[in-house]
Amino acid sequence: MAALSVPVLSFPHHPKVPNSSTVNNDLRFPYYPLLSLIDQCTSLNQLKQIHARMLRTGLFFDPFSASKLITVSALSSFSSLDYARLVFDQIPQPNLYSWNTLIRAYASSSDPVRGIFVFLLLLDRCRESPNKFTFPFVIKAASELKASQVGRGFHGMVMKSSLASDVFILNSLVHFYGSCGDLDSAYRVFRNIPRKDVVSWNSMIKAFVQGDCPDEAFQLFREMEMENVKPNDVTMVGVLSACGKKADIEFGRWLCSYIQRNGIAVNLTLNNAMLDMYVKCGSIEDAKELFDTMPEKDVVSWTTMLDGYTRMGDYDEAQRVFEAMPNEDIAAWNVRISSYEQNGKPKEALAVFHKLQVSKSAKPDEVTLVSSLSACSQLGAIDPGRWIHVYIKRQGFKLNCHLTTSLIDMYAKCGDLEKALEVFYSVERKDVYVWSAMIAGLAMHGRGRDAIDYFSEMLKAKVKPNAVTFTNILCACSHSGLVEEGTGLFHQMEPVYGVVPGVKHYACMVDMLGRSGRLQEALEFIEKMPIAPTASIWGALLGACRLHGNVELAEHACSKLLELDPRNHGAYVLLSNIYAKTDKWDQVSRLRKVMRDSGIKKEPGCSSIEVNGIVHEFLVGDNSHPLCKDIYKKLDEIAAKLKVIGYVPNKSHLLQFVEEEDMKEQALNLHSEKLAIAFGLISTVPSQPIRVVKNLRVCGDCHSVAKLISKVYEREILLRDRYRFHHFKGGHCSCMDYW
DNA sequence: GTAGGGTTAG
Structure with a gap:
């Protein structure tokens, strides 16, 4: 152990012999001070030093000592599961405690399936059978994975073992079936728990909430009270969440007063759950009041407020909350992206996604990508x-x-x-x-x-x-x-x-x-x-x-x-x-x-086309595009070319526009989809299809014109309207004119 | 010496 670049621990040398008259001959404890050092470790490197020393002294081959090393490498703040696994694989006969620790660590890691693999290895290699600690860990791995068949198998093993009425294991199973969405099985297990504790009730309430059955969750909450089981903070989190699903503000307020009246300890999570309930019930005022008085706030609190304002459509206030947040968590970015995307503002959603890329303040995750892809779908981008x-x-x-x-x-x-x-x-x-x-x-x-x-x-x-x-x-x-x-x-x-x-x-x-x-x-x-x-x-x-x-x-x-x-x-x-x-x-x-x-207005037709990553939008008779002159020139050219091959405009489609101010712009030639197609013809190369998205149903005349353009100009046109795609090629449309 | 349940974003 020569050159160590890390804070070096001072190893206790050989244990001091207290005095010569009472020599400690008990060889089970000669290195005890080294073991107690494991608990004082603050870094992986220190742990590695102890590991080395344990190997040299032979302490490593004491199963109890080895298990201690496993625990710290797998579960401490500086843990490394890979290191823990290396250590584990070196132990000649790991005891059940060590097996359990490794399964536990894998179950709550990002790769819980490894917990299940280790469990299978345990069945094969360990002399002892899995015990009441093993099952909660491995069932948790199955819950994380939503591995319904595997979990069901564990359930079977439990029932055949002597652990069939262990409340910890049964609670884990309720939780497992709940996360797999199998409410029937969850409820069956729950009902058969002989001595239910508060966690049993909480797990079943949570399962109902997750499974979109808020009424059943409330029902259970009442039943729990009748059975004289005292709800705790976790119970309240579940019931508040159910309340948010029902958007029942009255009941929500009652629950908040219930918490006060019953002296349930309010921690950060419970405050966040109340916040979330207020937001989901549409009362941003209540949420704001609570938020301002919360002694401690975390990223969930901020994200929930952000979500609250975007739900109200108050993007300015949402922006302020976002800027006031202490750190830019990916969840906060996701709320902003998805709120734009879900409120028909896909362009804004992509702009936020772009900002996230530039700022590099958080790493996009799966949710970010799903919302951003959905924004692309909406835009047809x-x-x-x-x-x-x-x-x-x-x-x-x-x-x-x-x-x-x-x-x-x-x-x-x-x-x-x-x-x-x-x-x-x-x-x-x-x-x-x-x-x-x-x-x-x-x-x-x-x-x-x-x-x-x-x-x-x-x-x-x-x-x-x-x-x-x-x-x-x-x-x-x-x-x-x-x-x-x-x-x-x-x-x-x-x-x-x-x-x-x-x-x-x-x-x-x-x-x-x-x-x-x-x-x-x-x-x-x-x-x-x-x-x-x-x-x-x-x-x-x-x-x-x-x-x-x-x-x-x-x-x-x-x-x-x-x-x-x-x-x-x-x-x-x-x-x-x-x-x-x-x-x-x-x-x-x-x-x-x-x-x-009655002041009812027609939703204006709008067509957009994406050219080189930029989305251009056109309204009927739009003059605002910088290339507008060229576009109208192209339209004249199109009209002339189509006339030659005998096209006659179908005037009945003119009357889509019933408002007077629209009358002047009614010429069929000025429909937004035609403008977009004309722009596509002048701004893209012939090999590229022209992709247009229209917010309404495509007009019949525009449909005929697009077919003809696809033939005369030998261009593929992909036109998406509100309901479907029209793929124009060689004078025909993929819809076969059935639309 | 080990355990089970909790809030946000699709």
Whole structure:
């Protein structure tokens, strides 16, 4: 142990012999002072020195002493699991304590699966059987991994052993089943715990909260009181969280006073839980008041406040909170990114992501990437999306199901279905969300048949479809006119797959029937629905009426829709389009007056196009773009070229715009999607497809024009509208004009 | 000498 560059410990030399008359002949304790030094270690290097000394003195081969070394290397503040493992592997016959310590350390590490491997090794190599300490550790590893089969196996082993009524182990199992989302099993274990303690109750309450059953959590809280088990701070954290889910501020306030009245110790975590409850119940005032009086705050407190302000849409105050935060935790960045992304401000979300990159104050994590990818999807911005994909690869992020789903969604919504499929096939583990995202991607691109095939593949892979899967597959059938197939699947939902159809599924069915011209059937379907039709149901019927020019039914659907949602501008626009299509001009102007009088405005059509990573936005008749002259010149050229090949503008689409001030700008030529396409033609190379995203449904005339442009200019155009993709190539569109 | 339950971001 010559050159040591670290603070060197002064080793006690040989233990002092107290006095010659009472010589300590007990050879079990000759090096005891060295052992007590282990506890005083403050760095790994010091520990290594002791380890070396232990090897030299032979103390290392005393199982008790070796276990002490394991404990410190695996669990201290300066611990190194890899070092602990090296030490462990050198011990000839580790005792059960050492095994347990290693499993414990792995279970709470970033790689809990190693805890399970060590457990298996233990079964094979250790003379002793796992004990009441082993199981809580290894079950915790299974919970972390949500390894439901493995955990179930541990449960079986426990039941066969003499530990079947150990409350610690049973509590661990409740927690385990809760984290796997298996509430039934969690509850079964809970009910069978012979002497429940407060942790048993807390674990089950938490399981209910996690499993989105806040009412059951409250119920258990009451039952616990009746059984005279005193709730503690952890109980309250769980119940407050349930309260946030219910957004029940009254009950939340009652819980806060309950905490006071019962003298439950309030620590930082409990304060944070109260803060979170106030925020989720929409009372930022209560949250602020509590926050200002909290004696101690951590990154969770700050992040919760930040979340509170963004929920209220108060981005300025959120910005102030963010700037006041003592350190820029990644969670805080994530709140900002996802709040923009979820409130329809994807550009702002990506701007924050960019700032994070520049500032380097925190390292993006999986949540950051998922939210940012979703922002790219919304924008249809494939360049930043690709950049993030490369980033994921370079940083060595494991493609878990969350990230895979986001990547598939991003590529599909940015028009690159092939790349989405590539990602899909590149991963081995596909959960129901990954499959559903792929089915949605196929649906969006008009590949309904393929979507159905993927759905069957998914069933073969033993993945159980959920409500999202059915929304996507029904949407696929609807977009591709596969009425028989869609109807068949719809009727199988509940009896075969146990998924109760929701309003979205009914809306898909109305859309599917209506689109294919079976309007009367669609109406009957609505009338027979077991749930009350919502605005979206009538909206789907109205859309179908527009497609097939059925004025009478349209008026009925529209009046129903406006009963439910009086300010739905879409309804007015659709109805006025139907009137225009059927030459009912007096009705068009009547509707226009109603809209004007009630101050209902049409959502302005807006198309965006991404060129070299920059997103350009166009409104109808937009003059604000720096290259606007060139764009209009190009539009004239297009108009001339198309005229030559016999194109006649379809004037009925003019009447999408019912407001007077829009009248001047109504020329079809000035629709936002045409402006964006023209800009794409002058600013990108011919080999590059033109990618346009429109916020509304694409206009019929623009659809015809885009088809012709794709032929005349030999350019691929990818146009995403509110509902689907249109892939124009050689004069045809991927939607086969069924949209 | 070992244990189980807790707050934020998708």
